[in-house]
Amino acid sequence: MTLSAWLMLTATWAVVVFFTARFFAAVLRTPQRPQDDD
Amino acid sequence: MSGRQEGWGTRVGLVLAVAGNAVGLGNFLRFPAQAAQNGGGAFLIPYLVSFLLMGIPLLWVEWAIGRHGGGLGHHSAPGQLASLGRYRWLKYVGVFGLFTNLCVAAYYCYLESWTLAYVWHSLIGTFEHVDPARFFPEYLGVTADSIFALPLGAFFFFALTLALNTWILSRGLVKGVELAAKIGMPLLFVFAAVLAVRALTLSPGEPGVVQSPLEGLNFVWQPRLGGLTDPTIWMAAAGQIFFTLSVGMGSIHCYASYVKQKQDIALNAATAGWMNEFVEVILGGSLLIPIATAYIGLAAVQEATAGGSGFSLGFLTLPTLFHNWGAFAPVAGAMWFGLLFFAGITSSLAMGQPILAFLEDEYGLPRRRAALGFGLSVFALGFVCVWLYPAGAFDEFDFWTGTFGLVVFALLEVIIFAWIFGMDRGWAEITRGADIRVPTFYRFVIRWITPLFILVVFVGALFQPMGRGWGAAFSQLFAGEGWPFAPESVIGRIFHVGDAAHSWFDAAGLPTRGMVVDLTRLLLLGVFLAIAVLVWNAWRRKGARR
Numbered sequence: 016m017t018l019s020a021w022l023m024l025t026a027t028w029a030v031v032v033f034f035t036a037r038f039f040a041a042v043l044r045t046p047q048r049p050q051d052d053d
Numbered sequence: 054m055s056g057r058q059e060g061w062g063t064r065v066g067l068v069l070a071v072a073g074n075a076v077g078l079g080n081f082l083r084f085p086a087q088a089a090q091n092g093g094g095a096f097l098i099p100y101l102v103s104f105l106l107m108g109i110p111l112l113w114v115e116w117a118i119g120r121h122g123g124g125l126g127h128h129s130a131p132g133q134l135a136s137l138g139r140y141r142w143l144k145y146v147g148v149f150g151l152f153t154n155l156c157v158a159a160y161y162c163y164l165e166s167w168t169l170a171y172v173w174h175s176l177i178g179t180f181e182h183v184d185p186a187r188f189f190p191e192y193l194g195v196t197a198d199s200i201f202a203l204p205l206g207a208f209f210f211f212a213l214t215l216a217l218n219t220w221i222l223s224r225g226l227v228k229g230v231e232l233a234a235k236i237g238m239p240l241l242f243v244f245a246a247v248l249a250v251r252a253l254t255l256s257p258g259e260p261g262v263v264q265s266p267l268e269g270l271n272f273v274w275q276p277r278l279g280g281l282t283d284p285t286i287w288m289a290a291a292g293q294i295f296f297t298l299s300v301g302m303g304s305i306h307c308y309a310s311y312v313k314q315k316q317d318i319a320l321n322a323a324t325a326g327w328m329n330e331f332v333e334v335i336l337g338g339s340l341l342i343p344i345a346t347a348y349i350g351l352a353a354v355q356e357a358t359a360g361g362s363g364f365s366l367g368f369l370t371l372p373t374l375f376h377n378w379g380a381f382a383p384v385a386g387a388m389w390f391g392l393l394f395f396a397g398i399t400s401s402l403a404m405g406q407p408i409l410a411f412l413e414d415e416y417g418l419p420r421r422r423a424a425l426g427f428g429l430s431v432f433a434l435g436f437v438c439v440w441l442y443p444a445g446a447f448d449e450f451d452f453w454t455g456t457f458g459l460v461v462f463a464l465l466e467v468i469i470f471a472w473i474f475g476m477d478r479g480w481a482e483i484t485r486g487a488d489i490r491v492p493t494f495y496r497f498v499i500r501w502i503t504p505l506f507i508l509v510v511f512v513g514a515l516f517q518p519m520g521r522g523w524g525a526a527f528s529q530l531f532a533g534e535g536w537p538f539a540p541e542s543v544i545g546r547i548f549h550v551g552d553a554a555h556s557w558f559d560a561a562g563l564p565t566r567g568m569v570v571d572l573t574r575l576l577l578l579g580v581f582l583a584i585a586v587l588v589w590n591a592w593r594r595k596g597a598r599r
Contacts, residue, residue: 016267020274023094028335030101035331038324038489039068045488047064047316 073399123310150303175386269346
């Protein structure tokens with residue numbers, strides 16, 4: 016693989032992994048808030 | 054409306070179900086081919102821009118419409134769209150949210166059944182002695198001299214797949230759809246990760262390996278930055294984002310309608326969207342092309358993906374290539390087609406749920422009867438796709454419902470949300486109970502940029518030029534030679550461009566492919582009108598009850 020391909024792959028994977036992990040972790044950490052009628 | 058209060062069991066279950074809805078066969082078969090053919094690594098720039106300016110905002114809009122409608126007792130698109138304004142026609146825009154789900158499910162369940170059949174044939178070793186390139190047309194019953202096909206094996210797996218979908222849907226949201234997502238999605242991740250590790254560690258010294266799989270990865274990721282000024286690549290990227298997220302269908306609206314009014318939708322939508330990107334960009338980009346490159350070489354892979362689809366590699370080539378993996382071959386084949394099956398079934402369940410919700414909410418049908426109604430309707434429409442597959446009925450379903458219908462619905466819903474419901478109320482709906490801070494500039498994006506992006510995709514579909522070269526097409530237009538409509542563009546299809554001899558009967562008086570194509574379009578129009586009548590009747594009954 017060329018250096019530019021590696022750079023593109025690494026940058027894109029980093030962005031995708033960062034946001035997927037960050038948001039999914041937030042979903043796991045945050046329970047749904049209860050409703051008034053619950 | 055029924056008085057039931059169905060809801061999701063867990064938040065993770067909801068996110069996995071929505072991510073499963075988005076993750077489909079295209080994540081593994083279409084994305085890598087699209088990226089490789091449209092600028093390589095440079096494709097990811099317009100792709101991610103489209104995701105941020107069209108994909109994510111559209112997800113928020115659909116979740117907001119769904120939760121808003123759900124609060125008023127509407128779990129399907131007609132009622133949800135009707136609740137966005139006082140115009141009577143709004144509910145008929147919602148017809149798209151039932152029509153596309155029903156008709157896409159018809160051909161998609163058939164496609165899904167192929168993956169199930171291939172799991173079976175991988176496990177029993179069929180591909181050890183039968184060439185998949187020969188097996189596939191035989192499996193579908195395609196012959197050179199007939200426009201009809203009634204393949205018993207394919208029909209059996211179609212019926213089995215549909216029965217499985219119907220049974221899961223009949224079990225309800227928590228015990229059916231959510232449980233399927235909680236089982237299917239982790240298995241999909243595991244299967245894809247195992248195959249990706251094996252694929253990327255293949256080396257030229259191993260039996261059958263002719264080239265490093267990293268050459269295939271390079272083919273996908275090598276940035277050709279000159280392509281960034283080519284509108285064709287931007288159109289391809291926007292189209293890929295649009296279709297990978299399963300927006301414009303009405304299924305996200307339906308799933309979101311079971312979220313309670315003060316619970317978050319902003320984080321849930323963003324998580325499901327990014328999870329789809331993880332599967333598509335990281336797992337999808339690391340399987341098909343690297344494995345195929347290792348065994349058949351880059352030149353053959355480039356030729357096989359030239360049309361922007363990896364379908365032939367996935368179904369015709371990979372089953373043979375897995376044989377180089379020795380005793381692991383049946384398992385590898387089962388894992389590959391198994392992950393495609395899980396990607397498929399989590400999507401087809403999402404297509405069924407809005408239909409069930411409509412029948413339950415608006416006609417008071419019990420869930421099991423509603424599920425049966427969905428199953429029988431999909432069976433009838435799917436039979437057309439199976440029987441008339443060689444004549445192109447499957448492709449017509451795919452184009453008019455799974456491509457054109459989605460874009461039309463998405464364009465209309467985002468305009469209705471931003472301009473009729475209004476951005477003030479819309480923004481309040483998106484941000485109510487949000488567990489993340491939604492950047493304020495998305496107010497502007499949803500109002501202006503997202504509709505513009507979808508409009509570009511829509512116009513692109515209408516006027517797609519021959520050879521997909523927009524620059525050359527404009528040059529031809531300005532030279533006074535007219536617009537070179539591609540046969541696969543909307544206008545090209547309507548006017549049968551490239552089919553000068555279009556007729557319903559051949560010289561022997563037998564029906565032709567052209568007849569099947571036209572009658573399939575009439576059938577789809579009839580289905581749309583029939584659903585519109587059902588919607589009209591449901592509202593008439595409500596009016597009478599008041």
